Amino acid sequence: MLRSDLNKFPDYKPGKSDGDKLKLSSNEIPNPPLPSVLEAMTRAAAETNRYQIDGCPELTTELSKYLGVPEDHLTIAAGASAIVQQAIGMSCHTGDEVIFPWRSFEAYPLYVRMAGAEPVMTPLTEDDRLGLDAVIEAITDKTRAIILCNPNNPTGTTITKGEFRDFMERVPKDIVVILDEAYWEYNDAEDTPDSAEEIFNYPNLVGARTFSKAFGLAGARVGYGIASPELIHGLKLMAMPLTVTYMAEKAAIAALNSAEELLARVEETKVQRERVAEAIGARPSKGNFVWIPRGDAEEVERKLSDEGVIIRRYLDEGVRVSITTEEETNIFLAAWERAGIRPYGE
The missing domain is CATH 3.40.640.10 (Type I PLP-dependent aspartate aminotransferase-like (Major domain))
Known part of the structure; x- marks a missing residue:
């Protein structure tokens, strides 16, 4: 009844969420839609x-x-x-x-x-x-x-x-x-x-x-x-x-x-991206995330989760951290420090 090759299909899973923990696993922006966007959606909903x-x-x-x-x-x-x-x-x-x-x-x-x-x-x-x-x-x-x-x-x-x-x-x-x-x-x-x-x-x-x-x-x-x-x-x-x-x-x-207003947020993300990369030894990035190649990826994920932050782990190859606002960056860096994780390369 089912396709014979379904066993070859990878089981794609999006970034994790975990209650009240800070979610930095899906490369989303934390800001809600602009009022003008919400108004357009409300009118369309009717x-x-x-x-x-x-x-x-x-x-x-x-x-x-x-x-x-x-x-x-x-x-x-x-x-x-x-x-x-x-x-x-x-x-x-x-x-x-x-x-x-x-x-x-x-x-x-x-x-x-x-x-x-x-x-x-x-x-x-x-x-x-x-x-x-x-x-x-x-x-x-x-x-x-x-x-x-x-x-x-x-x-x-x-x-x-x-x-x-x-x-x-x-x-x-x-x-x-x-x-x-x-x-x-x-x-x-x-x-x-x-x-x-x-x-x-x-x-x-x-x-x-x-x-x-x-x-x-x-x-x-x-x-x-x-x-x-x-x-x-x-x-x-x-x-x-x-x-x-x-x-x-x-x-x-x-x-x-409203592209001008929305893209102004992108500039803040870029600033925080460079800040995080320098602080934790991540590779330079051109996305709204940074990549840290680490063999202890599972341990890094667990330690940060214990400190209230969800990131994305890629087997034992490394971890990806979404970059958002200054406020959320402060929370992430404090969690990283509390977790006692060494910067990449040290």
Whole structure:
């Protein structure tokens, strides 16, 4: 009755929550939606007896203006994750392969398996960056898609525009490359690829972004894809109809209209990011989180939990700590000190 390969499906679990403990495990922002966003959602809620217009045309128009990208190069979905999943689905048959550097976003293997394809994981570099040469070496005649997370989750590292373009020139043109930019707004690297620009250079590129992080709408589930009209058509064919609610669409539009205020919060996050990295010996990061590679990850997770802070552990490879406000950073650093955890490298 069930698929014979279900035993191969990874059991993806989101970041933990634990009552009144400070949650720094899911890369959320702690601030509630702005009043203007809440007002838009409340008005939309009064119309939930009606189906929304599929495809979110109002949001597509506003997003086109915001990004400077034509509307036929955009599609709306239930988060960046949905775009990644749809891109895999539109490019893969059963038995095909999807390559991605690892460690990266934990749901990638699941999305690949759901399409009936095989995940091919290639190593990061010694400094936890995407190993692009290793990806190229892993390409076979079964490869149908490649996923690059930039900034990479959980390591926070980025690639340069030159590295990306050199990579794209070496990738066969019939392979779809997915650039997952869920943390785009936090990426202040001076030199980094921008999918809203690169799609005009590479017709096989799909950019995936979200309103879940910097725009503070994680629970609304809304994101978007950026690509050539041909790939946008494929993404739309793979989308489950009516998955982005009218309330989510209106919330995203209101958030775009308040982008300046919301992105000011991002600047505070960047300040706290550098502060935490220096204090605990974390690697430099371009996301709203820092990564600490540690063999004692389970012990670090337990000690911080005992002190009232929940972080995310990745087996015994390391831990990821979400970065939020100055107030929450103070709580985290005090917990770290009470727990007696040595900074990485000492």
